[in-house]
Amino acid sequence: MEVNNLALTQYRNIENLNIDFSGNLNIIYGRNAQGKTNIIESLWLLTGYKSFRGGKDSDIIMFGKDIAKIKAEYQTSIRKIVSEITLSDKRRAYKNGILLSSPSKFVGEFPVTIFSPAHLALIKDGPSERRKFLDVSLCQLSPSYREAIKKYRYALMQRNILLKDLQYNSQLYDTLEIWELQLALYGAKIIYKRLKYINYLKNFSENVYNGICDKAEKFSIKYVFLNCNGENIESEEEIKQLLKEKLKSGRKNDVLLKMTGIGPHRDDICIYINGKSARVFGSQGQQRSAALSLKLGETEVIKEITNESPLVLLDDVMSELDYKRQDYIFNKIKDYQVIITTCELSGEIGKHEGKIFRIENGGLS
Ligand SMILES: Nc1ncnc2c1ncn2[C@@H]1O[C@H](COP(=O)(O)OP(=O)(O)O)[C@@H](O)[C@H]1O
Ligand SMILES: [Mg+2]
Incomplete structure (x- = not known):
């Protein structure tokens, strides 16, 4: 499976964001509290599960707004799918534009593994x-x-x-x-x-x-x-x-x-x-x-x-590991589509070829 594009609207501190991912390594980098984990969290929600951060769905909607949207285009080995979730009075899920009877219908559709603190x-x-x-x-x-x-x-x-x-x-x-x-x-x-x-x-x-x-x-x-x-x-x-x-x-x-x-x-x-x-x-x-x-x-x-290879999301993992361990992990995940967040581009991360997104105050910079 490969996610090609993610569009977020009024998602926590992200007013509007549109990202085209690479099919291999993607690095989201920026200072603390800029919105890196928010991007990872939004992709996780497309699995049909609740946030790994806990809290209510309504916490995700940008302060002062009444709806948040996540939309992703991805490709499995056999087809292209557009998945969309809206969070407002309740959570709604759409597959290829059609409203599903429940957001949990996404479970099993979008294979993802995630590791965060x-x-x-x-x-x-x-x-x-x-x-x-x-x-x-x-x-x-x-x-x-x-x-x-x-x-x-x-x-x-x-x-x-x-x-x-x-x-x-x-x-x-x-x-x-x-x-x-x-x-x-x-x-x-x-x-x-x-x-x-x-x-x-x-x-x-x-x-x-x-x-x-x-x-x-x-x-x-x-x-x-x-x-x-x-x-x-x-x-x-x-x-x-x-x-x-x-x-x-x-x-x-x-x-x-x-x-x-x-x-x-x-x-x-x-x-x-x-x-x-x-x-x-x-x-x-x-x-x-x-x-x-x-x-x-x-x-x-x-x-x-x-x-089918799941999308691998690694939030803030590398900074805690020494270079040797970072190197081992990069090797282990090299055949997957990976989205990694980091505060620094130093160490092993800087050595690997990947698409880099710098994020500041909820937007690309
Ligand atoms: N509902 C919300 N509306 C607006 N901003 C929010 C909301 N929820 C969290 N935030 C903000 O999102 C930022 C945290 O983003 P996060 O992705 O965790 O940062 P990091 O880049 O460190 O991973 C904080 O500034 C926080 O105040
Ligand atoms: Mg974070």
């Missing part, structure tokens, strides 16, 4: 960040995963409502099973796909970490599911049976806590450096390298599975 949360924060990482990636890759997530969330909500209602009406107890069967069915699909995904990701990200750290440290990841180590479990059917049993045996506890204590909504990716938790024991630098390895690993998984 906010993504350090992947290592530092709790399990929900890592589940989100898996879900965002897998939803881009697989419509059946999207469907399973939707059905699972619905069943989870229903079972949780029931758990609360049981205190008033204990006769409802047997109804739990109906939702547990649904949770086991869709939960197993989710876990099975996550396990397969992690298998790919493991190889790619360990490889990247080795490259960044010169093999001095051992990086590894593992998907930990249903509170067990997963040994001897291979098929979706086995996962389904296990989840069904665990939901049943957890009922008493779940009734007490009024929530469902087991399932893919509680799973995690454990991340280790030299066999120790990267979250607990990793230094700042190790955590940054670990997060970057997962993100660059994700880029390669998407390419491997879809045969």
Whole structure:
């Protein structure tokens, strides 16, 4: 996939901007608070997801205005597409000029991977960040995963409502099973796909970490599911049976806590450096390298599975790395279309041929 043009209107501090990207390396450079991350964020929104910065959609509209627009022309291996998002009273998405029933219809259309300082949360924060990482990636890759997530969330909500209602009406107890069967069915699909995904990701990200750290440290990841180590479990059917049993045996506890204590909504990716938790024991630098390895690993998984190269967005990554590591990363991403932001053109960045955009006060200069 290749994005050819981006047009922004009243997007944060950007009144009007029109950029023609190169199909290889693009460098957006400028001082702090000029609008570099805003450009990266706008491209990310075209994936159909919310901003990686958090906050509300309305925060994105330029102060004092009532609408913001993002429009991009891009090319997949088979066709040209114009995607447009408008943010006003609500978010609207248009594909080739036609209004879609929901902006989430963009998910899977515009493959992008992104790494920004906010993504350090992947290592530092709790399990929900890592589940989100898996879900965002897998939803881009697989419509059946999207469907399973939707059905699972619905069943989870229903079972949780029931758990609360049981205190008033204990006769409802047997109804739990109906939702547990649904949770086991869709939960197993989710876990099975996550396990397969992690298998790919493991190889790619360990490889990247080795490259960044010169093999001095051992990086590894593992998907930990249903509170067990997963040994001897291979098929979706086995996962389904296990989840069904665990939901049943957890009922008493779940009734007490009024929530469902087991399932893919509680799973995690454990991340280790030299066999120790990267979250607990990793230094700042190790955590940054670990997060970057997962993100660059994700880029390669998407390419491997879809045969389509995602657009790679790297926000403010290079300044934190020494020249050797910068060089390794440039090498790793050289076959992708990349958009990088930076405050300085020194170091490795200056050595690479790319299209350079200098941004000042929300405009090109
Ligand atoms: N809704 C908004 N309207 C106008 N300006 C905004 C809005 N949201 C953020 N900004 C401004 O955008 C600038 C930050 O842009 P950003 O892309 O994060 O900078 P950087 O170039 O450092 O990456 C800040 O000056 C901020 O005040
Ligand atoms: Mg920035």
